[in-house]
Amino acid sequence: MVSLIFAILFYLATILLLGGIAIKIWNYAKTPAPLKIPTMPAPRNGRGVFFRLLREVIFFESLFKSNKWIWLFSYMFHLALLLVLLRHLRYFTQPVWWWVEIIQPFGIYAGFAMTMGLIALLLRRIFIKRIKYISNLSDYLMLLLLLLIAASGLAMKFVSHTDIIAVKAYMLGLLSLQIKELPLSPILLTHLLSVILLMIIFPISKLLHGVGIFFSPTRNQIDNSREKRHLADWAKKLENNNFEREGGRNG
Amino acid sequence: MRVLLGALLIFIFFANSLIAEDNFPLIPKATGKPHPEGNEFIRINHMDLLRHDRDLVVKEGIRNIDNSLAQCVTCHVVRDENNEPVTYESEEYFCRVCHDYVAVKLDCFTCHNSVPSAEVSISLFRDENAPFERLMAYLEEKDNDR
Numbered sequence: 001m002v003s004l005i006f007a008i009l010f011y012l013a014t015i016l017l018l019g020g021i022a023i024k025i026w027n028y029a030k031t032p033a034p035l036k037i038p039t040m041p042a043p044r045n046g047r048g049v050f051f052r053l054l055r056e057v058i059f060f061e062s063l064f065k066s067n068k069w070i071w072l073f074s075y076m077f078h079l080a081l082l083l084v085l086l087r088h089l090r091y092f093t094q095p096v097w098w099w100v101e102i103i104q105p106f107g108i109y110a111g112f113a114m115t116m117g118l119i120a121l122l123l124r125r126i127f128i129k130r131i132k133y134i135s136n137l138s139d140y141l142m143l144l145l146l147l148l149i150a151a152s153g154l155a156m157k158f159v160s161h162t163d164i165i166a167v168k169a170y171m172l173g174l175l176s177l178q179i180k181e182l183p184l185s186p187i188l189l190t191h192l193l194s195v196i197l198l199m200i201i202f203p204i205s206k207l208l209h210g211v212g213i214f215f216s217p218t219r220n221q222i223d224n225s226r227e228k229r230h231l232a233d234w235a236k237k238l239e240n241n242n243f244e245r246e247g248g249r250n251g
Numbered sequence: 252m253r254v255l256l257g258a259l260l261i262f263i264f265f266a267n268s269l270i271a272e273d274n275f276p277l278i279p280k281a282t283g284k285p286h287p288e289g290n291e292f293i294r295i296n297h298m299d300l301l302r303h304d305r306d307l308v309v310k311e312g313i314r315n316i317d318n319s320l321a322q323c324v325t326c327h328v329v330r331d332e333n334n335e336p337v338t339y340e341s342e343e344y345f346c347r348v349c350h351d352y353v354a355v356k357l358d359c360f361t362c363h364n365s366v367p368s369a370e371v372s373i374s375l376f377r378d379e380n381a382p383f384e385r386l387m388a389y390l391e392e393k394d395n396d397r
């Protein structure tokens with residue numbers, strides 16, 4: 001029964017995650033950028049913008065320039081999360097890819113780094129007055145949810161083990177549309193349930209910043225306002241209408 | 252929402268009957284009595300038990316022969332077509348079936364013997380008849396091998 005409920009939740013969460021992200025990307029792509037507002041100094045061509053976004057995604061360049069402490073903990077968390085996610089590929093691939101096998105031990109250290117980064121980011125929200133002032137309930141809950149995922153994961157490694165053979169069989173089962181028995185360990189079910197929750201809220205929360213960064217006008221625009229006039233399609237249409245209505249002011 | 256859920260359920264059950272591929276590892280059968288703590292307990296906690304035993308033996312010098320790695324590999328021996336025990340270098344080795352499945356490194360046997368040792372060393376000293384001579388013969392043999 002529990003296995004069936006979790007299977008349904010996993011399928012539902014996957015649909016909501018992928019569908020949600022697709023819809024958000026569609027919306028972002030359609031949203032007009034009426035003004036030329038790249039943060040200066042900005043790249044003068046497309047290649048430069050490509051590298052600017054690359055640096056942003058790989059090194060969090062803007063954050064590094066603005067605040068070294070937040071950058072340190074944020075980078076620690078994100079990099080560790082990436083490693084932990086890659087480590088979890090062992091539950092979804094059979095046979096396990098060689099490079100996933102190699103990163104297994106590093107993924108364990110990453111679990112701790114991720115937790116420390118999250119705790120530091122939480123403390124920042126609690127103890128720095130101006131950050132506390134602008135923090136919403138969801139800001140705290142997001143951090144607590146990620147902390148719950150990390151803590152329950154580490155607990156399965158170091159406190160109370162679970163039958164990971166059965167877990168992998170269950171996950172491979174889900175991938176081939178079969179429902180296998182899931183071990184009824186409370187820590188495992190907490191871990192999975194919090195991950196499902198994270199998948200569901202991802203497309204409708206600020207967690208979407210990972211996608212949004214590519215659509216930020218201040219980051220993805222080229223500094224070529226002198227060479228090429230920036231005109232959104234809808235603005236162009238308006239401009240022609242005005243031109244006709246005013247009886248050819250310029251002509 | 253209800254329609255979506257219903258469609259999902261029907262889809263899952265139909266797909267379930269269509270794809271009957273079993274992805275659970277084939278765990279070799281062991282000889283001897285089942286674990287008194289229960290097999291499920293050992294399956295989940297064997298790594299801690301082994302680590303605990305290692306601390307007892309190496310740091311405190313308490314040897315409990317009843318629960319030794321040697322006993323593990325004796326009951327959980329996997330034999331090849333010639334009825335010879337396979338070592339941990341074989342993918343069919345008992346521990347490796349699961350360890351490979353979830354990419355957990357198996358490093359016990361870089362030092363420890365992975366096949367039942369009864370046939371080699373322990374019998375050497377348990378042999379009532381002329382243990383000393385057998386030991387010398389064994390050492391000589393080892394010497395010649397080198």
